[in-house]
Amino acid sequence: MLDLIIKNGKVFIPEKGFLDLEVGIKDGKIVALENNLSDSKEVLDAAGNIVMPGVIDPHIHLGIFNDFAHECEHETRAALAGGVTTCGVFMGGDQSYLGQVGELIDVIEAKSSVDLFMHLAIFTEEQMSEMKSYYEKFGITSFKFYMAGVKGVFPNVSDGFIYEGFKKVAEFGDKAIACVHCEDQSLIDVAFDKVSAQTPEGTLVDWAKTGPDMAEEEAIIRACYLAEKAGNRLYIVHISTKDGADRLTKIKANEGARVFGETTSAYLTVNKHGEFGLKGKMLPPLRDKSDNDGLWDAVKNDTIDSLGTDNVSMTLEVKQEENGMLGAMPGYPILQTHFPAMINEGYHNRGIDIETIITKATINPAKIFGLYPQKGVIAVGSDADIVILDLDNSKTVESKNLFSYGDFSLFEGQTIKGWPTTVVKSGKIAFSNDEIMVEPGSGSFLKREL
Ligand SMILES: [Zn+2]
Structure with a gap:
């Protein structure tokens, strides 16, 4: 029966x-x-x-501004209500992960309402030397490198370090993958200093200038070059600009990197002019309407392979919008609205094929991260x-x-x-x-x- x-x-x-x-x-x-x-x-x-496969959001964060267990419990229920049944969670810190991940897995098994797989950020030589152990002990096959860090949270790492990491990923073979946050640190540092000196009380439009479009495009060029040389598969997380996406289109057509592009539902559906103001502060920043358009083009032409959220949940108390552009914290809870917002904007407003959106929200991330055919498809045995x-x-x-548990949404009051x-x-x-x-x-x- x-x-x-x-x-x-x-x-x-x-x-x-x-x-x-x-x-x-x-x-x-x-x-x-x-x-x-x-x-x-x-x-x-x-x-x-x-009737479609459960959505896979390959890019969330848990435990950044609140307890990991608390977020694991509440945010995965938000995910479920939005159709997300599997999430990829990025974890990072400056210590060895060998003593930590086992406990995190216990918390996931006790608290999560969706299935979770994990990507580990590699910041130190010790972590790099343990990548094989992270696979052997915990079945982790995706590793993240930050070309630009997050001030006060994560440092950036050098091209030399990234290249060594890429070579390790290449040795693991074609089921392993390197994920990269592509923005150039020095271009961001110069822009950030200028904007914070000139408009410290700025708006979300000013915040966007702290991460210039070219910083993303330039870093995409470098990451793809390094991956081509190292021979690993590469996944570029949260592409936020039309320029970055257009550059990746050219690289995919003309160069040798085996590279996949991700954007987020926020970069597709909202921008720096949104009524939410500084609640939308994010890294990389929300961009302009022309970037929404360019990113949807990139979804259509297969430059973007995969759709995530970069969900970082928090309450308004933690967001500290009242502390202005520089004082507000980056991130927003967006898991529950992720897939419906893309259906609303992509399918209903822009006439994008529903098949395209479903494919990039389900089977593609399953294939990229080694979860297919267990996940991402309606097939006998899955x-x-x-x-x-x-x-x-x-x-x-x-x-x-x-x-x-967060008490705000970028879509507050909007009908989706x-x-x-x-x-x-x-x-x-x-x-x-x-x-x-x-x-x-x-x-x-x-x-x-x-
Ligand atoms: Zn992220």
Whole structure:
């Protein structure tokens, strides 16, 4: 007997489109994909809706401005309510990770409502020498390098250091990948000093000038060059500018780097002129409308392969907007609105193919980070992480109704069209009728293999 049948929906199958199929689920896995399934404990009617894989957000942060366990519990519930069933969490610090990651995995197993995989930032020689152990002990196959740091939080590392790290990733083979924050530190430092001297009480428009567009483009050129020389696969996180994306288009067409581009739902859907003001302070900064346009073009032309959030949750008390452009903290909670905001802006407002958005939010990150075919696809044998998406489901965003512990949203008061009605995670109905139906700890830590 099956545990669950999802019927009457349009099932998204990559490269085939939307098929009239029923999905049969047992013991957390998809076991049948056909018609006229019967004999099940439960049946979900998806009539009029899309049935698609759970969204994979490969780029979140937990534990930066609040306790890791607290964020792991609350923010993964926000994720679920927005259709996200798997997240990649970036962790970083200046100590060896060997003594830390085991405890983090225990917290994830106890608190998370989605499945989590981990990327580790490499800042020190000690960490670089332990990369192989991070794989052997914890199944971690993705490593991050910061060409520009975050003032007071993370330092940047040199090209020489990055090149050594890239060569290690290349030795691990084609299932491992290096992630890079591409901005040039010196271009940012000069711009930051100028802006903070001239307009210390500036707005989000001034904040954007602290991270010049060319700093991103220049660093993309260098990272791709280093990856081409080292022979590793490269993932450029959070591309925020049209110039950066356009440069990556040329590199992908003409050069030898094996490189994937990521942008975030925020860079696609909001910009520095947003009514949220300094609540939108971020690194890299939110840009202009022309960058929204350029990044959607890059989604269409496959320069952008993958869509994430760079979610950094916090409350307004921690955000400290009242302390001005320089005093406010960077980041915002955005997991729950991530996928619906892209459906609203990309599909409804801009006419982008729904297939393109789903592909870059599901199967592509699964393939890039070594999770496919367990994740990212509706296929027999895959994990039963499934979203029932109603393209016409409209909701006005009120942060008090979101599941994040954060108390603001960049979309406050905006009506977004295209929300999940039901989310199935590991074969169980995890979100339905605006309610989370699973307990913290129903998610797992995902070890990956080379
Ligand atoms: Zn990030």
